[in-house]
Amino acid sequence: MKKTLLATCALCAGATAGYAGGLDRSGQGINLIFEEGSVVQFRLGYTNPSVTGTMPAIAGPNIGQPVDSGEVANDFFTPHLGYKTSLTEKLDFAIMYDQPFGADIQYAAAFPLSINPTNPSDPRVLQATADTDAITALLRYKFDGGFSAIGGVRAQRVTANITVPLAAGYNVDTDADVAFGYVVGVAWEKPEIAARVALTYNSKISHDLSQTESSALTGGLPVNSSSEIETPQSINLDFQTGVAPKTLLFGSIRWVDWPQLVYNPPNYPPTSNLVDYADSTFTYSLGMGYQFSEEFSGAVTLGYETSQGTPVSNLGPTDGFWSIGLGGTYSLENAKISGGVRYTDIGDATSNGAGPNARGTFTGNSAWSVGFQITYALN
Numbered sequence: 001m002k003k004t005l006l007a008t009c010a011l012c013a014g015a016t017a018g019y020a021g022g023l024d025r026s027g028q029g030i031n032l033i034f035e036e037g038s039v040v041q042f043r044l045g046y047t048n049p050s051v052t053g054t055m056p057a058i059a060g061p062n063i064g065q066p067v068d069s070g071e072v073a074n075d076f077f078t079p080h081l082g083y084k085t086s087l088t089e090k091l092d093f094a095i096m097y098d099q100p101f102g103a104d105i106q107y108a109a110a111f112p113l114s115i116n117p118t119n120p121s122d123p124r125v126l127q128a129t130a131d132t133d134a135i136t137a138l139l140r141y142k143f144d145g146g147f148s149a150i151g152g153v154r155a156q157r158v159t160a161n162i163t164v165p166l167a168a169g170y171n172v173d174t175d176a177d178v179a180f181g182y183v184v185g186v187a188w189e190k191p192e193i194a195a196r197v198a199l200t201y202n203s204k205i206s207h208d209l210s211q212t213e214s215s216a217l218t219g220g221l222p223v224n225s226s227s228e229i230e231t232p233q234s235i236n237l238d239f240q241t242g243v244a245p246k247t248l249l250f251g252s253i254r255w256v257d258w259p260q261l262v263y264n265p266p267n268y269p270p271t272s273n274l275v276d277y278a279d280s281t282f283t284y285s286l287g288m289g290y291q292f293s294e295e296f297s298g299a300v301t302l303g304y305e306t307s308q309g310t311p312v313s314n315l316g317p318t319d320g321f322w323s324i325g326l327g328g329t330y331s332l333e334n335a336k337i338s339g340g341v342r343y344t345d346i347g348d349a350t351s352n353g354a355g356p357n358a359r360g361t362f363t364g365n366s367a368w369s370v371g372f373q374i375t376y377a378l379n
Helices: 002-014
Strands: 039-050 053-056 066-068 076-086 091-098 102-106 127-142 147-164 170-174 177-190 195-202 205-214 223-231 234-244 247-256 281-291 296-305 321-331 335-346 349-351 360-362 365-377
Touching: 053 349, 127 177, 147 195, 147 205, 147 223, 177 205, 296 335
Parallel strands: none
Antiparallel strands: 039 076, 039 365, 053 066, 053 360, 076 091, 091 127, 102 127, 127 147, 147 170, 147 177, 170 205, 177 195, 195 234, 205 223, 234 247, 247 281, 281 296, 296 321, 321 335, 335 365, 349 360
16 A cells, blocks of 8 residues: 555656745655655646736726736746665655746736837847756665654756846846755654654755846846846655555645745845745645555545735746645556646735736636656665
């Protein structure tokens, strides 16, 4: 039961963790380190969000009338690749690749923040792309009594491009920067009842970004500059236990310290930051898995993220969510093949605007996510 259900539970979370607070994408999970023996693992999730809203026009004959944002959020993939092995009876090693944070946002040309007041014919729109790639190397040392300690290092690459036409045609394009952080944690297991509790801390990672900025305030010419940005610290609590024959209860709580992420390039015209967050987020999941046969098991997962009720960035105009996911795993001799799907009801949000009376309103939004995972035992 343990091996099959674990794969299903990991897939339910991994395939659908793509739409969460702030820029969260992968959830920074480390379940691979708990696999038995030596394994390789590949997972690919795909998320199709539908996020739309309106904002009052701030100029022209229709001033004050709502203007549609268009489909704001673009589809995205969440890849994961990992290898785990046992170095000794007490020491395990894993190395994993994922994309922990990201954004891909683009607004309609008529949206108020997409209009350049210094050059109304500017074809650019309000948009943002941000990509991170991370490689995490972990060690796990097992003590007596089912306890273990986890520690490792994370190398992370960040790059971004943001355009805010309303801010005098502002654009910033960063070079890629690589920086390092760490992961520490503890875990307790009781294999007889498939029980495990794992608590992990992911450090913030500080990046020194070299970038090119341009706007009407720079005469439309590119200006080289630099900024520091921190991807936020986070804590993951994951748990599972057998509750009946062939039945597993599992869940997680994730906290992300989003106020640590502040991006304020020196030539951005407004007095506010280009990107910041007022509140941390808590994301919860709870699921039940059942082994239908020696080869097949399934699971259902419920997810919830608290809403903050404060204005959010237009580069991520969502506030909380609830979700439901279904997953299944088929076990072969050396492989576990999983698939999953999740529906997410995205919380209504009010975004920062061109003033207190010109904020964006985003309601009735949702996302569909699907995922595929294969875990292959090498011994």
